[in-house]
């Protein structure tokens with residue numbers, strides 16, 4: 142069994158509140174997440190990874206801690222974390238169980254995007270009032286009953302990359318929509334109470350358009366909802382991201398997580414919303430580094446107290462890991478700190494660069510950790526091989542895969558909007 146990291150001294154906050162000038166209430170929330178990760182997530186991570194089973198008890202335990210409601214606005218009874226605070230708290234959870242942090246992200250985004258993010262976007266007074274009333278329904282479910290929301294967007298085509306309209310469609314009918322489609326990689330499948338699905342509203346005979354994207358919470362027990370397929374992947378095994386089928390599911394209009402048109406606006410005007418997959422991997426990068434330091438000092442619980450730190454090659458490897466970690470932290474911290482509506486071109490390019498760096502560097506640091514610590518560090522009773530596998534998954538996640546980040550940086554650095562070559 143994995144030993145909890147509690148005995149280690151090497152897991153101080155990833156972003157020290159004083160050094161990174163965090164406000165007291167931010168620091169308190171992030172610390173709450175860190176303690177929860179260390180105490181609750183770490184001891185359970187190995188079992189769920191091995192079984193590829195969803196850690197539902199982690200989510201049940203998050204409820205009394207307030208963590209399911211971290212981004213629900215204070216006036217609605219939540220903890221009111223802003224974007225930056227959420228990212229820093231999620232990185233702390235990612236250190237101890239990547240799969241739980243990634244699944245938690247899917248849940249939290251349903252409240253962050255309908256909460257602080259939607260509050261930043263213009264709406265008519267009528268839409269705003271309706272949105273506030275509707276989102277309250279979701280927030281009450283989470284606060285009062287510990288309801289869990291998933292976020293299955295991916296379909297296996299170009300829609301999740303933001304290129305074409307979602308193939309999952311919602312046909313308007315009296316009082317709601319009839320939704321049909323298929324979502325792949327639905328993290329929390331079979332465990333979530335609601336699936337926050339992106340789909341295209343399309344009336345009979347109308348053309349599909351990304352502008353008509355709807356963000357709907359579909360109850361897991363609604364008629365026509367099913368979860369199919371196997372789940373036996375390389376990493377992030379405890380996310381249990383199976384396939385979700387929706388067949389003529391009636392969804393009440395009360396279940397809209399955002400008013401019509403607002404998701405499209407958010408995706409174009411609030412691009413940092415897609416950075417929310419990165420905190421988990423920032424935490425994994427830190428975890429790989431922490432493991433290496435503890436291991437080379439002969440202080441890793443579950444291993445003999447053999448010191449390996451005196452070899453110059455190990456010292457150089459740790460120094461290189463440290464440099465890469467600090468570079469990643471600095472860029473990522475800057476990017477999450479400047480998230481706002483209508484960011485400048487420079488800020489958007491920096492967000493892509495931060496996403497790319499976190500996703501690629503987390504795995505590079507984990508690979509170097511394995512090479513440096515050596516053969517006895519790769520056994521499944523230790524966390525490093527899980528960190529290595531989990532960290533490989535970050536670059537694959539749409540809409541901002543590592544490749545897409547590079548594509549966009551290259552193109553947007555060289556072309557101004559509308560510019561073409563003759």
Ligand SMILES: Cc1cc2nc3c(=O)[nH]c(=O)nc-3n(C[C@H](O)[C@H](O)[C@H](O)COP(=O)(O)OP(=O)(O)OC[C@H]3O[C@@H](n4cnc5c(N)ncnc54)[C@H](O)[C@@H]3O)c2cc1C
Pocket residue numbers: 247292293294295296297298299301302304325326327328329376377380382534536537538539540542543544545548
């Ligand atoms: C552990 C895990 C959990 C996940 N959980 C969720 C979840 O909860 N919800 C969810 O919606 N999705 C989830 N995903 C899915 C993820 O976001 C991607 O949709 C999925 O990994 C894409 O796989 P694919 O083989 O269909 O990629 P493809 O679409 O076939 O793309 C393959 C690669 O080609 C490149 N590419 C794709 N489109 C373009 C383009 N337009 N321009 C340039 N390059 C492009 C990208 O680099 C991409 O990595 C999860 C994935 C993983 C690994």
